[in-house]
Amino acid sequence: MVTMEKFNAHTNQTESHQTLTDKLRGVGLRATRQRLDIGSLLFSGKDRHVTAESLHDEATAAGMKISLATIYNALNQFTDAGLLREVLVDPSRTYFDTNTSSHHHFFNIDNGHLTDIPHDEINVSCLPTLPEGQIIDGVDVLIKIKPKS
Amino acid sequence: MVTMEKFNAHTNQTESHQTLTDKLRGVGLRATRQRLDIGSLLFSGKDRHVTAESLHDEATAAGMKISLATIYNALNQFTDAGLLREVLVDPSRTYFDTNTSSHHHFFNIDNGHLTDIPHDEINVSCLPTLPEGQIIDGVDVLIKIKPKS
DNA sequence: TTTTTTATTTAGAACTATTCTAAACTATTG
DNA sequence: CAATAGTTTAGAATAGTTCTAAATAAAAAA
Numbered sequence: 001m002v003t004m005e006k007f008n009a010h011t012n013q014t015e016s017h018q019t020l021t022d023k024l025r026g027v028g029l030r031a032t033r034q035r036l037d038i039g040s041l042l043f044s045g046k047d048r049h050v051t052a053e054s055l056h057d058e059a060t061a062a063g064m065k066i067s068l069a070t071i072y073n074a075l076n077q078f079t080d081a082g083l084l085r086e087v088l089v090d091p092s093r094t095y096f097d098t099n100t101s102s103h104h105h106f107f108n109i110d111n112g113h114l115t116d117i118p119h120d121e122i123n124v125s126c127l128p129t130l131p132e133g134q135i136i137d138g139v140d141v142l143i144k145i146k147p148k149s
Numbered sequence: 150m151v152t153m154e155k156f157n158a159h160t161n162q163t164e165s166h167q168t169l170t171d172k173l174r175g176v177g178l179r180a181t182r183q184r185l186d187i188g189s190l191l192f193s194g195k196d197r198h199v200t201a202e203s204l205h206d207e208a209t210a211a212g213m214k215i216s217l218a219t220i221y222n223a224l225n226q227f228t229d230a231g232l233l234r235e236v237l238v239d240p241s242r243t244y245f246d247t248n249t250s251s252h253h254h255f256f257n258i259d260n261g262h263l264t265d266i267p268h269d270e271i272n273v274s275c276l277p278t279l280p281e282g283q284i285i286d287g288v289d290v291l292i293k294i295k296p297k298s
Numbered sequence: 299t300t301t302t303t304t305a306t307t308t309a310g311a312a313c314t315a316t317t318c319t320a321a322a323c324t325a326t327t328g
Numbered sequence: 329c330a331a332t333a334g335t336t337t338a339g340a341a342t343a344g345t346t347c348t349a350a351a352t353a354a355a356a357a358a
Contacts, residue, residue, distance in 0.1 A: 030325060032335065052315080067337050072316065121278075129270075134294040144286040145279060179354060181306065201345080216308050221345065 027081035037064045038074045042084070050075075117143065176230035186213045187223045191233070199224075266292065 020039045021031040029035060041058055042048060050058075056071045078084045122141060130136065169188045170180040178184060190207055191197060199207075205220045227233045271290060279285065 030334065032325075034336070069317085069338080070336055073336080123272075130294060133297050135297050136292060136294055140289070140291045140293070142289045142291075144289070145283040146286045148282050148284050179305065181354075183307070218309080218346085219307055222307080225346095 023083070027083065029077060029081065034064075034066045034070050035074055037062075037066060038071065039078075042078070117141075172232070176232065178226055178230065183213075183215045183219050184223055186211075186215060187220065188227075191227070266290075 020036055020043065023043070024031045024035055024039065037059060038055065041055065041062070042050070052068065052071045052075055055075070056066070056068050059066050059071070075084065079086055169185055169192065172192070173180045173184055173188065186208060187204065190204065190211070191199070201217065201220045201224055204224070205215070205217050208215050208220070224233065228235055
């Protein structure tokens with residue numbers, strides 16, 4: 001069997017070093033050694049979830065020399081460029097809600113304001129099968145909003 | 150018009166100092182001056198969203214002497230007891246996802262693992278009317294799971 | 299009651315994730 | 329190549345939160 005490059009279902013193109021360079025240039029970022037290294041870890045076919053630290057550890061283990069600050073920079077730049085997406089987990093500035101009934105929230109990313117979405121105005125038809133032996137602890141829906149243009 | 154105590158739709162009882170004491174005792178917490186003060190700010194009828202800091206500022210402005218550490222303690226204890234609910238916003242340990250398509254997540258609160266929920270396995274019928282002049286920036290659904298008992 | 303036990307509060311230190319700073323470095327442009 | 333504009337980096341700074349251990353207050357026992 002011949003060695004093949006991996007096919008990426010999201011970008012619809014093979015992920016070689018060259019296309020990674022193109023990908024970075026395409027979003028206005030210079031194809032530096034560090035970004036190529038980071039990109040090679042992130043965009044090699046399968047979908048991944050990483051934190052800055054986990055990625056830094058991984059890069060270090062792979063013998064790549066990249067500072068933690070650069071990892072943070074790159075992750076934020078990739079996210080701004082739409083190459084990554086942030087996942088809301090494990091909040092730092094924690095908001096507490098006196099309404100403990102099942103309901104969800106609008107979060108105004110412009111001014112940080114949080115407002116309730118009445119329980120009956122949103123409907124999560126939650127069919128997904130849970131991983132074996134697991135049960136639901138809670139469901140959070142956050143709709144991030146911002147001022148029109 | 151006679152002064153009336155506020156009626157709380159959630160607890161189905163009037164919110165006097167006495168019922169606040171009961172409320173705290175009911176969840177196994179001593180009715181200390183600080184917790185009563187904090188409770189009087191939180192549970193006086195209307196639903197609220199607060200952070201530890203905002204509540205501390207508010208308490209201080211109201212002439213209450215409560216340390217920030219105590220505010221944190223109380224908010225966490227109230228939350229553990231089900232009197233408050235945490236809202237996921239403004240993450241600190243940020244997770245980045247290489248899958249930028251619209252999809253959501255399972256978060257295993259036991260071991261911190263994050264897994265994708267395929268796009269077609271969850272459905273948010275999102276009817277709510279947005280506040281005037283606002284548009285949607287993104288929707289996050291996080292289903293927190295844990296091991297069966 | 300008074301005493302004893304146990305929970306709570308607190309200031310300040312510690313911690314953790316993240317961003318900032320400013321100097322050294324590197325890619326790109328002319 | 330030289331100039332310029334973007335990038336990397338170590339380390340300092342910041343912010344939200346938790347921890348520590350001593351002082352205090354509430355509840356239970358006597």
